[in-house]
Amino acid sequence: MNAPAFDASTAGREVVARAEALARHSDSPDHYTRTWLTPAHRAAALQIAGWMGEAGMSVRTDGVGNVIGRYEATAAGATALVTGSHFDSVRNGGKYDGILGILVPLACVSELNRRGERLPVAIEVVAFADEEGARFQTSFLASRAFLGKFDTVLLERRDADGVTFEEAMRAAGLDPAAIAASPRDPETIAAYVEVHIEQGPVLLDEGLPLGVVTGISGGTRHLVRVAGASGHAGTVPMPMRRDALAAAAEMVVAVEARAKAVPGLVGTVGILKVKDGTGNVIPGEVEFTVDIRSGEDAAREAAEREVFAAFEAIAARRGVGVTARKNHAVRATPCSPRIQDLLADSVAAVGAPVRKLPSGAGHDAMVMAEATEVGMLFIRCGAGGVSHNPAETVTAQDVGLAVAAMLAFLRAPGLSASRAPAGSAPGPAFVRRPA
Ligand SMILES: [Zn+2]
Structure with a gap:
């Protein structure tokens, strides 16, 4: 049978x-x-x-x-x-x-x-x-x-x-x-x-x-540090500020915008830390992570270059410093x-x-x-x-x-x-x- x-x-x-x-x-x-x-x-x-x-x-x-x-x-x-x-x-x-x-x-x-x-x-x-x-x-x-x-x-x-x-x-x-x-x-x-x-x-x-x-997908992870100037939230007029968190916020949105522009590319900021963050203090230093992945190494590398160029431009316009360290990369x-x-x-x-x-x-x-x-x-x-x-x-x-x-x-x-x-x-x- x-x-x-x-x-x-x-x-x-x-x-x-x-x-x-x-x-x-x-x-x-x-x-x-x-x-x-x-x-x-x-x-x-x-x-x-x-x-x-x-x-x-x-x-x-x-x-x-x-x-x-x-x-x-x-x-x-x-x-x-x-x-x-x-x-x-x-x-x-x-x-x-x-x-x-x-x-x-x-x-x-x-x-x-x-x-x-x-x-x-x-x-x-x-x-x-x-x-x-x-x-x-x-x-x-x-x-x-x-x-x-x-x-x-x-x-x-x-x-x-x-x-x-x-x-x-x-x-x-x-x-x-x-x-x-x-x-x-x-x-x-x-x-x-x-x-x-x-x-x-x-x-x-x-x-x-x-x-x-x-x-x-291959991917890279960076730790980014933005250095501005902290100050009293009540006394420093807006035009005189170098707010590290406001700059970082623009950078986070730049990662998202760049990743959205290419199908198959993803970009994520999963950690964002304000050093000594306090409600009544202008953030002087911020660290955040950037995770970028794609099935195409060339697409990912191009996105990384453009994202970091955008970071530099944002930092220059806002008078803050920005440095990045790569801590993970896989093809x-x-x-x-x-x-x-x-x-x-x-x-x-x-x-x-x-x-x-x-x-x-x-x-x-x-x-x-x-x-x-x-x-x-x-x-x-x-x-x-x-x-x-x-x-x-x-x-x-x-x-x-x-x-x-x-x-x-x-x-x-x-x-x-x-x-x-x-x-x-x-x-x-x-x-x-x-x-
Ligand atoms: Zn599994």
């Missing part, structure tokens, strides 16, 4: 139920927070490993606690389509961020296993142990370690309770020396694909369940056109409209792009597109469509075709590249 047909809505409901179950492994009884190597994190890892085993995968855990399930291809030793995402969270986060990128492909493998179907490529589902870095203020710790990149300086770092990184590893039964010992050979990876909740409102606004990501990561096309075909194959969009948030795919060609599939985010928040939500129907689309993607004949010589994919020497 034939196995019953695949039912996307059942698969979607099962994934959502699993996400709910995993969210119960939380560092806090009051909300969902799961940080690297806490008891809740280790319990979640065990649960994920159990589900991988049930789906017919061989399961291993690597040096930083990544859980890796492998479903073999028709032939032994085949290259692997690597797919996954993270199972740590921000504090008081949403239970679908990261998790969907593990559970959706897991549901696909489970279906293949049920049918007894093998593909020309092996499938590896990687549950990355730490992406948000909430416990040790790390950045992409797990995906970097997956590729054999690990900065041993981290071992000394302490969490909020004073526990060192190394102590946390040893308490979890992990050996720091094992991390760099087995870097993944990029030649064994066919491509990397990450399914992720959109974390924004674009698909929701357009009434679309799925999106194909064109690239992950955009384009998704592979080949993977985008395959994902678009798969989305169309399940009857959903194809919408391509950039990712404004960073993901493990940015790191994986240093080793192989990457792609991402977004799932519509409910509740106004809010993420990194307990209100984050998805529908089982959308998730079911994502499972069906990923299944179509994995079975696509084009996927096993030899990998395009992607310019972004460096040779085997990549593991020695400085951080």
Whole structure:
């Protein structure tokens, strides 16, 4: 007798139920927070490993606690389509961020296993142990370690309770020396694909369940300092003032105006501090942050130049000083056109409209792009597109469509075709590249 047909809505409901179950492994009884190597994190890892085993995968855990399930291809030793995402969270986060990128492909493998179907490529589902870095203020710790990149300086770092990184590893039964010992050979990876909740409102606004990501935005962060002259709020006449906050306010609006002028460009001032701010004193010094992002590095760099030129002009006109310090910069990561096309075909194959969009948030795919060609599939985010928040939500129907689309993607004949010589994919020497 034939196995019953695949039912996307059942698969979607099962994934959502699993996400709910995993969210119960939380560092806090009051909300969902799961940080690297806490008891809740280790319990979640065990649960994920159990589900991988049930789906017919061989399961291993690597040096930083990544859980890796492998479903073999028709032939032994085949290259692997690597797919996954993270199972740590921000504090008081949403239970679908990261998790969907593990559970959706897991549901696909489970279906293949049920049918007894093998593909020309092996499938590896990687549950990355730490992406948000909430416990040790790390950045992409797990995906970097997956590729054999690990900065041993981290071992000394302490969490909020004073526990060192190394102590946390040893308490979890992990050996720091094992991390760099087995870097993944990029030649064994066919491509990397990450399914992720959109974390924004674009698909929701357009009434679309799925999106194909064109690239992950690059971005810069600056700390800007405006120096004016403080004075008595009652005694200094308006024409004689050099108000740092009034100047900063104009600069904030200049960031917004410049970002609004170019589609795909975003600019944000998230922090603004008045030094010694007092109700009856003219602000003498103000600090604020500027975060500018775009999928196009050239567009972002042009915007930065113009924004800082505008700051200079505002400062000159108002007789204040302005200085800026860059404290973060990351270049955009384009998704592979080949993977985008395959994902678009798969989305169309399940009857959903194809919408391509950039990712404004960073993901493990940015790191994986240093080793192989990457792609991402977004799932519509409910509740106004809010993420990194307990209100984050998805529908089982959308998730079911994502499972069906990923299944179509994995079975696509084009996927096993030899990998395009992607310019972004460096040779085997990549593991020695400085951080
Ligand atoms: Zn995430």
